[in-house]
Amino acid sequence: MTITAAVLLLAFAALFYFQAYTLKRHSAHELAVIGELTAHECAAAVRFKDEDAATQILTGLRTMPQIVSARLELLDKQRLAFFGSAREEGEIQGARVTSGVKFNGDRILLAQPVTLSGVREGTLYLLADLHATRSQLLKLYGGIFGLVLLACLLLAFALSGQFLRFVTDPILRLADTARTVADHSDYSVRARKVCNDEVGLLTDAFNQMLAQIQAQDSAVRKAEEKYRLIFENAIEGMFQSTPGGKYLNVNAAFARMYGCDSPEEIITQVSDIAETTYVDPARREEFKRLIETHGVVELFEYEAYRKDGTKMWLCENARAVRDVTGAILYYEGTVQDVTERKRVEEVERASKAKTEFLSRVSHELRTPLNAIIGFGQLLDRQSPTKTQRPRIRHILSAGKHLLGLINEVLDISRIEAGRLHLSVEPVAVADMLEEALDLMRPLAAERKIELCAEVEMDAAVYVMADRQRFKQVLLNLLTNAVKYTPESGQVAVSYYSNGDNNIRITVSDTGPGIPAEKLGRLFMPFERLGAEQSNVEGTGLGLALSQRLMHAMGGAIGVEFSAPRGSKFWVELPRAKSPLPKAVPHKRNGSGRRENSKAVTRKVLYIEDNFSNLALIEEMFAERPQFELLTAMQGKVGLDLARQHSPDLILLDLHLPDLDGHEVLRQLKSLDTTRDVPVVVISADATASQIDRLMKAGAMAYLTKPLDVVEFFRVVDQTTATGGTTGTRQKHSTAVLAINDN
Numbered sequence: 001m002t003i004t005a006a007v008l009l010l011a012f013a014a015l016f017y018f019q020a021y022t023l024k025r026h027s028a029h030e031l032a033v034i035g036e037l038t039a040h041e042c043a044a045a046v047r048f049k050d051e052d053a054a055t056q057i058l059t060g061l062r063t064m065p066q067i068v069s070a071r072l073e074l075l076d077k078q079r080l081a082f083f084g085s086a087r088e089e090g091e092i093q094g095a096r097v098t099s100g101v102k103f104n105g106d107r108i109l110l111a112q113p114v115t116l117s118g119v120r121e122g123t124l125y126l127l128a129d130l131h132a133t134r135s136q137l138l139k140l141y142g143g144i145f146g147l148v149l150l151a152c153l154l155l156a157f158a159l160s161g162q163f164l165r166f167v168t169d170p171i172l173r174l175a176d177t178a179r180t181v182a183d184h185s186d187y188s189v190r191a192r193k194v195c196n197d198e199v200g201l202l203t204d205a206f207n208q209m210l211a212q213i214q215a216q217d218s219a220v221r222k223a224e225e226k227y228r229l230i231f232e233n234a235i236e237g238m239f240q241s242t243p244g245g246k247y248l249n250v251n252a253a254f255a256r257m258y259g260c261d262s263p264e265e266i267i268t269q270v271s272d273i274a275e276t277t278y279v280d281p282a283r284r285e286e287f288k289r290l291i292e293t294h295g296v297v298e299l300f301e302y303e304a305y306r307k308d309g310t311k312m313w314l315c316e317n318a319r320a321v322r323d324v325t326g327a328i329l330y331y332e333g334t335v336q337d338v339t340e341r342k343r344v345e346e347v348e349r350a351s352k353a354k355t356e357f358l359s360r361v362s363h364e365l366r367t368p369l370n371a372i373i374g375f376g377q378l379l380d381r382q383s384p385t386k387t388q389r390p391r392i393r394h395i396l397s398a399g400k401h402l403l404g405l406i407n408e409v410l411d412i413s414r415i416e417a418g419r420l421h422l423s424v425e426p427v428a429v430a431d432m433l434e435e436a437l438d439l440m441r442p443l444a445a446e447r448k449i450e451l452c453a454e455v456e457m458d459a460a461v462y463v464m465a466d467r468q469r470f471k472q473v474l475l476n477l478l479t480n481a482v483k484y485t486p487e488s489g490q491v492a493v494s495y496y497s498n499g500d501n502n503i504r505i506t507v508s509d510t511g512p513g514i515p516a517e518k519l520g521r522l523f524m525p526f527e528r529l530g531a532e533q534s535n536v537e538g539t540g541l542g543l544a545l546s547q548r549l550m551h552a553m554g555g556a557i558g559v560e561f562s563a564p565r566g567s568k569f570w571v572e573l574p575r576a577k578s579p580l581p582k583a584v585p586h587k588r589n590g591s592g593r594r595e596n597s598k599a600v601t602r603k604v605l606y607i608e609d610n611f612s613n614l615a616l617i618e619e620m621f622a623e624r625p626q627f628e629l630l631t632a633m634q635g636k637v638g639l640d641l642a643r644q645h646s647p648d649l650i651l652l653d654l655h656l657p658d659l660d661g662h663e664v665l666r667q668l669k670s671l672d673t674t675r676d677v678p679v680v681v682i683s684a685d686a687t688a689s690q691i692d693r694l695m696k697a698g699a700m701a702y703l704t705k706p707l708d709v710v711e712f713f714r715v716v717d718q719t720t721a722t723g724g725t726t727g728t729r730q731k732h733s734t735a736v737l738a739i740n741d742n
């Protein structure tokens with residue numbers, strides 16, 4: 001309506017001014033016509049200066065309302081006739097026009113020359129005032145404008161009332177829809193579209209926006225649902241807690257862990273986590289210290305109380321969630337019940353401690369035993385009386401039995417403590433069996449037992465095994481077979497591939513066998529299955545140790561049958577490819593060594609507890625078939641071997657598990673049988689004082705590790721060149737077993 005009024009006002013103003021202008025022009029034209037007529041009429045009166053006639057003519061002009069003054073003057077500007085006021089006369093004279101029209105506001109002044117017969121006689125002035133006419137015009141327009149304005153406003157009001165609904169209704173509907181969405185968070189409602197104009201477009205855009213929000217809302221809901229399910233169904237306990245020590249949120253698993261029925265129970269009941277749940281509240285302080293400094297805490301273990309007061313071990317991962325200022329808002333994290341793991345760890349720790357204890361005790365027992373056997377042997381050599389001799393033999397046999405027992409216990413405890421060092425490599429089965437059979441022959445001959453190989457030995461069959469340990473197991477099975485089989489019986493070895501890429505080696509005998517009901521206890525330590533009542537010596541540890549060794553090498557051991565007549569034991573090892581060609585000469589030399597054992601001219605004993613060093617020296621001697629290498633991994637065993645075999649050379653390491661290298665050397669030099677055997681020390685310790693000490697103690701040479709092969713053989717050749725011969729020395733079967741046991 002304002003716009004309508006403004007437009008009308010402008011239109012009327014323009015019209016009014018146009019009218020006023022037209023009126024002025026029209027009046028000037030009218031005045032000019034009147035002036036001309038009047039000048040013509042009064043031309044004669046002017047020539048003859050007839051004032052009366054002139055005045056009469058001018059008076060006739062008074063009838064025209066707009067002409068307010070008229071003046072007729074002669075050429076010398078003398079007034080001939082006039083009407084009007086003195087002020088108007090002054091205005092006419094002041095205008096100084098001689099002909100034409102002059103506008104001055106609402107006033108129009110006309111100067112009309114008076115001529116007679118073409119000669120100018122004077123001038124007629126007419127002064128008109130349009131003020132009254134214009135006022136009338138203004139009044140008229142004002143009236144019309146008022147009426148038209150009123151009519152227009154009424155019309156505009158009436159029409160807009162009608163048309164407004166078309167515009168506002170859809171917008172109001174949109175607003176309504178928006179309100180519904182906001183009030184109920186229901187993004188599925190849509191605004192109804194009524195027309196295709198701008199409002200229609202707006203409705204479309206609004207609906208489109210709602211559709212997008214709806215899609216996003218449902219995606220958010222789904223994600224929320226997913227995480228809620230993960231949180232609620234997680235196996236791990238999850239929590240959010242305040243730094244003050246209250247739970248904000250926990251999941252079902254967390255509540256279960258604490259023995260609570262629901263998460264709500266734990267949230268409402270626990271007012272101070274440190275006080276209520278921590279067995280040691282100081283641990284909570286530690287937790288807070290860690291999380292405040294690092295922001296996260298990983299694998300934090302602590303003991304906590306369950307609802308029923310029992311204790312459990314928990315393992316927690318947590319992080320601090322901070323606000324923009326860096327202040328901690330809350331902690332969140334996961335918790336696992338590790339009580340069972342802790343218990344197992346505790347048991348393992350105890351078991352390890354037990355094994356270590358056993359290992360130490362075994363070591364400690366060997367020292368006095370060494371004295372018992374050593375002095376027993378001394379006594380035996382000092383021509384004892386008839387009654388003393390069997391007593392000494394008893395001491396010696398009991399001592400050896402005890403030594404065997406301790407060695408086996410030590411081995412078992414080593415395996416269980418995980419300290420058994422194995423060097424697993426391809427080993428030729430045929431070679432190994434032949435070596436073992438060779439070693440068994442004296443005992444078998446003693447008991448009139450026939451030893452035989454049931455199959456053609458194929459040198460190309462290899463298994464993955466640690467040489468020493470494999471031989472130890474084979475010897476144990478063979479010894480048992482020979483021991484438990486009555487005289488004139490038979491012991492046979494055989495091997496075959498069992499199809500699983502494993503090689504199975506069997507040892508069978510014609511002995512009494514093992515009753516089926518006892519088989520279950522066969523591999524238990526100290527189980528002799530009744531043999532303790534017989535006069536067959538044993539410890540009950542051999543098979544238990546063999547089983548552990550086989551497992552450690554990735555193999556297996558078992559009994560195929562143990563019928564009333566004889567038993568058949570087996571061991572299985574993974575088959576190996578034959579080693580690289582480089583190693584072939586070693587094998588050939590090895591077998592050559594055995595076949596031509598009579599041709600062996602030099603015996604070397606190497607006392608060393610490290611498997612890799614042993615393997616290295618073995619490899620080095622493989623190139624020298626004229627040397628037979630004996631090895632011992634303990635000083636004591638080395639001494640025994642030295643006594644029994646009187647080797648041509650002893651290679652001695654200084655760090656041995658039982659005796660110190662110095663001590664070994666001292667004992668070697670103090671015994672008649674070994675005093676003259678040259679000893680070469682091989683050690684990583686290269687200090688001058690150490691070398692000096694050992695050379696003074698009687699060592700022939702001192703070599704430092706890593707070994708220089710050329711230098712090593714130079715020393716070996718030099719020291720053995722002057723050594724004694726081996727021909728006269730006896731080969732003692734128990735001594736040979738002692739080598740292989742180690």
Ligand code: ADP
Nearest residue numbers: 480481484513528529531538539540541542543
């Ligand atoms: P031991 O030192 O007693 O020989 P082992 O662990 O080697 O201990 O053997 C455990 C038991 O199994 C033996 O005591 C013996 O009763 C029985 N045994 C082992 N091998 C044979 C076999 N070849 N024939 C009969 N019995 C055997």
